[in-house]
Amino acid sequence: MNQISLLVELQNLDMKSDENASARVLLEKKLADTAGLDAAHAALERADKQAHDLKAQLRALELETNGLAEKLKTVNERLYSGRITNAKELAGLNQDEKMLARRKSELEDQELALMEQIENADNAARDQRGLYEKIAADTNARNKKEHAQLDALDAADAELARKRDSIRAQLSLETLRVYDELRQTKKGRAVAMMKGSSCATCGYEVPSGLISRVRAGTELVFCSNCQRILAS
Ligand SMILES: [Zn+2]
Known part of the structure; x- marks a missing residue:
């Protein structure tokens, strides 16, 4: 699996973990009431x-x-x-x-x-x-x-x-540092999927020169509008 696919997978797991944390807060609130x-x-x-x-x-x-x-x-x-x-x-x-x-x-x-x-x-x-x-x-x-x-x-x-x-364990420290920082500043969503030629998260049109680099999945390419890592 290439770096970007691994990041997509990591984000899915992290977001599921965030959902679980919210569910836990609700359950604990119910129990305390x-x-x-x-x-x-x-x-x-x-x-x-x-x-x-x-x-x-x-x-x-x-x-x-x-x-x-x-x-x-x-x-x-x-x-x-x-x-x-x-x-x-x-x-x-x-x-x-x-x-x-x-x-x-x-x-x-x-x-x-x-x-x-x-x-x-x-x-x-x-x-x-x-x-x-x-x-x-x-x-x-x-x-x-x-x-x-x-x-x-x-x-x-x-x-x-x-x-x-x-x-x-399969990602470089530098990639993880960028990912973790974006998770902090972008409400938990560091990676944005590309839908057609647009960023699916913010809707911004990805310049055609970047699309093939995103598809290759071998380097971090960022949405120039929302600054998230783009994945295809
Ligand atoms: Zn975007």
């Missing part, structure tokens, strides 16, 4: 906390209701013990009993309302847990796929490097 999973987890924690807080409220309400029931029992025992004969005291106890019974009834209504809220909150937390687990499983499956793609890129890069080294 846990926003969806994090949001689902935060929503699950909020739903769990909501249910937990309502249950704590219910327990406090139950304690208060039990305390009232105790007081009501004491009042009732005194009221119906027959030991209290003072009319004013009896009227007072009667009033206490009514007040306590009303308050107890209010608390019991609140307990019922809370129980309904707890049921809704438990359902919401269960749904949210299902959603989180689904997102976690999907993320896991996707991550596995992305890790497998990264492994495939590693293998492809190792193969590309092996082929590239073998081609570079």
Whole structure:
């Protein structure tokens, strides 16, 4: 293979390697992006906390209701013990009993309302847990796929490097220096193919005197417009 054909081959390998590097960046970005999973987890924690807080409220309400029931029992025992004969005291106890019974009834209504809220909150937390687990499983499956793609890129890069080294070993240091410099300054494309009598990269017409030298492939001929190495 002549020098220029080797350079074309080298450029193909280098550009494939560049593509792999871009693909790697995308894959690593995807793997690092846990926003969806994090949001689902935060929503699950909020739903769990909501249910937990309502249950704590219910327990406090139950304690208060039990305390009232105790007081009501004491009042009732005194009221119906027959030991209290003072009319004013009896009227007072009667009033206490009514007040306590009303308050107890209010608390019991609140307990019922809370129980309904707890049921809704438990359902919401269960749904949210299902959603989180689904997102976690999907993320896991996707991550596995992305890790497998990264492994495939590693293998492809190792193969590309092996082929590239073998081609570079066949090129002169001076040719490699020119090629590497152009790769740096020409967005990775150091070699331009000739299409008919034009540079396929920039479209510039190659002077007829140069075309046969390009076709011979034995020396570096540059496009006088984009300065890339011309190949046929
Ligand atoms: Zn050109």
